[in-house]
Amino acid sequence: MEGGGEALFLDGVGEVTVAVGDDGLSFQPLHQEVSSSCWSSIIMQPKLESKLKFSDVYAVELLEVGPVCEPWNARATVQGKINTEMNRFVIHTVTRPRKRPSPWVPCEYIFGHKDQQTCKTWVEHIKTCINKEQDRPKSLMVFVHPLCGKGRGCKNWETVAPLFERAKVKTKVIVTQRAGHAYDTLASLSDKDLKKFDGVIAVGGDGLFNEILNGLLSTRHTNSYPPTPEGFGYFRNNMKCQEHRNNDLSNSELTGDDANAISGSSNTPDDHEPLLSTTRSTGLDISSSDSSDEPCNGDQVPLVSFPNNWFRLGIIPSGSTDAIVLSTTGERDPVTSALLIILGRRISLDIAQVVRWKSSPSAEVSPTVRYAASFAGYATVS
Template sequence: MSGKASGRRTWETVAPIFSRAKVKTKVIVTERAGHAFDVMTSAANNELKSYNGVIAVGGDGFFNEILNGFLLSRHKAPYPPSPSDIVHSDQRSGNSLFRNPNGRVTEATCQNEDHSPLLSNSVYNGTGLANFRTEDGTCNIGQDFEFPLPSEQFRFGIIPAGSTDAIVMCTTGTRDPITSALNIVLGKKVCLDIAQVVRWKTTTASDIEPYVRYAASFAGYGFYGDVIAESEKYRWMGPKRYDYAGTKVFLRRCSYEAEVAYIETESEEANPTVEKGQLFSRLRKRQGPKKSERVVCRTNCGVCNSKSDYMSKRSPCSTPFSSSGTRWLRSKGKFLSVGAAIISNRNERAPDGLVADAHLSDGFLHLLMIRDCPHALYLWHLTQLAKKGGQPLNFEFVEHHKTPAFTFTSFGKQSVWNLDGELFHAHQLSAQVFRGLVSLFASGPEV
């Protein structure tokens, strides 16, 4: 439980529900930043197995702290490729695509197309770090982990007491502590995708030193990172600090030069922007996506409970990039923001979230790249986010790609990211999603 006053008050409200349901609890009140992380890291697996789960009474950042403390010492998986791995593979195989700033996609050329697959199958990647891949691209880590993931019995729960509580909004449909407590005592279960984010370099001059963090809702750069950095100065304002910091950052209007690479999926192959160029893209953007095309995540979601064609081609412990035929697309230019939504991120400021049809457990990230544009157009985009039924992705300067993994390289001096509401400095990073890696005491939103 978060040691803040809101966390204590919230627990006092819901504690009688656990008592009446005869659910035994062990309450730990955090006393400092990082306390919850240390508790989860130091907990023995045998001790954790004696519990049905861990409940976070706090916000998204507090849950992120608990999640990272749990996964960093227990989740064994190969790293995603670094940006330099993608560049070297492009030079060998020639099967990547490059999206230049005017919106068109051109194919990289190479005279020899009979080289090895996109990524090397050796047990070391371009940085000299072991990546645990076998010759068929799958993971060679043993299946009998001391604490198996995903776990059928062990679950996480969140009782909202934070500033935004986007994860609770997406998994229960409401920001209500009592609803969350009832989901826990009733033993509800929903699987949740988790993104593994690997920072390769902190600054341009840094040595390559991989540092891993996990995110359950969102990873954002540019505007998103600047807002969270600015808001840290005004924590005394409470949730209002985000509105104040967001206004200041918007008025500064900073754009950043960067390059993003992401895995092409079947939806990208059928993307008319790639096939017919910028003119068709303009027509499609003006018409906008039909609301009926949105398949919003709900209780007993058919998308989350089924395997997509892309996911069915992967073995259970393979990474998104380990299958043969994987192709990477690259986009380079000046961006106002780059974000990866793991879930829709519904909250009180964005009732439909960043991506209305993002799902809790479909094995994909929604990569959002906002290119540099006039101030008025960017404001229009932001107002669409704040409106129920808005169309924030229906702009020419917005790129939206559904992908299981991406890499990022900044060409600026500073690079600040927002991971589930927490600051993360990274000049180069990679991210990959693991489908249904953890389970929550929830059943999905009903509305």
Template structure:
């Protein structure tokens, strides 16, 4: 009897979002018959265009509890069985992956069907910024001073409604309308951008990023696959699954109150946070020797300090409501109806026709415990529903969460609601939740630290805008 084995997967009975490796063994008395079936199966797999054949893999050996290398060793055989060629780079220092991505030409990248990060959210952020900073050409969002009050209405505290225009030249174009978001303006130089953009837009239609979780929180993986499992993520990569992912472009105009105006661009795939969120990251940087436990320790210390900060935030007023026929909020899920209605890719710098001459902005000013902008729901093991339960992977919106100064006990109750599945952390008078496409921020303090996907970013004055479906992930979406 001759036998051959087919490798496949099945969903976990206890957790539907988790995929489990399985094998099926077949046999026949005739060896040629077995070989014929093997050839037929191989031929059918070759015809599946969505499956990657060549991948560039970055492994962070120090991610999370230092399990990056072990995680890759555990999943590497799956790529081998799927006949996927992998070039593996084990990073040796901070920003190693960033430098490789920034120095790799588009010609060299075209050798691969995608890039895989074995690590956490911060490691993926490093790769993402190395990829986008030299390629993504888009008009900056307006600076805080670009927003001019034309007519101030009688608004109740804390929000002041204003009609605003953006004061800027053609070179500092205002925010694009939400219908134009998602455009890929990608290039390798500042020369003939149109030719380069066309080249890379075509590139983008099949190029994807994958994340195999080995970090401290792995929020992006939790939101895009529904679980924090290296095997599940690997299977979705080798099977060529795809979801689109919004990306926030964050532009720092001034690092400190006395520094010169000097734009500095960064990108975030999950979250940008100030106040409590920034302080936790700053505190945890001193405690890296503790591993992932440093976040709990740093979070406790920052909470006990209960620091608040004077700041002003302006944000674009939007009216989008993602509700079903019963008026309930629609959660993001596999084959999400909201994420799948994305517009065709359009360039974000095609001229004045792609910009709004007048945009309605709202403004909040006061003392804040924290300011957060969630690109996705940011689900993780400590916040099972995430910061915003109904945020989507690719709807073209940021969720701006403003936590005003309040009593210590009330803030603790808010954090407790975040930690509960089915909790309602937004149901407090001191919490503002705004769905927007862009915002600006100005600090009135001496120091200002932001958290971008778990990475420190000092900024006294910044602006942010979201690009709908700017990149694609090897993922199927969360099972809800």
């Protein structure tokens, strides 16, 4: 298997020598007399390459005994070796069309050998290699918006769900039932339960993604607030406001005065043209939920705070605009997004923190905070 490689049959190409390198597999036609035929077969099929990178392989599995087809345009074949029943295994990888490199599409390489144990050995070895890709998720929470984009949410998830299943990525799927469903679920989730997942996926549009973003950050974002605007003299300094915030995050219940301050109507004299609503049900107040329901003792699960390097957010586009996806992957393609998530690809995304200050003592609990990732996507140039 190492070094010089091993002879296998590649479906649609013929007999090849497969070698394992540090970063992937490579194969060459075994018989020089049919070399040009095999390479012509590869060239004619845009899906096939002569080297497979482990970073692009998302699954490998054994198949039942079956035929391995001859080269697509071969005139000469090795007698008795092609198009016969044999043991097989398949490598699932990704490829990009040559004329349009942005979308990713699944691609299969089917190899055959007369010995079943040889196929099993290859499968186990390739699994070991792709499992070394540490950035790949193992367990994800998935929120599906059933009404977004004219009802495309559920349909798109049905399309990409088999990819996650094949890649052995566990998914906990929640179909949202109302506005704020995703926010309430994540804001009330204990850190112990959140640590069971490697990330959260939105199957919807920009609105669902931002709702998930706020549900995660509302009680877990650790950075300080921006300076108090001039003229809002109630907060003498930013440290006092941060102290109130820390107190809120360490208590699971609010006092009567605090609750009244949070549930105040947006048309009261305390609110001067509010940027955001202050109701708890919409999830816009950061003190609406405790960050952990575990007791404070030596066995307590460490708090989850953001930003961090291990937890990911993903989006499978199903909305009407999909500005976030277009600004990151360049494609409104659910399959491309699903494959990028499965393979653990990452890209940094700027998040805007919007803080609304009040001018009355009722704002002492904390300012109203919202996070957004799609401001730039809706910007217009004048």
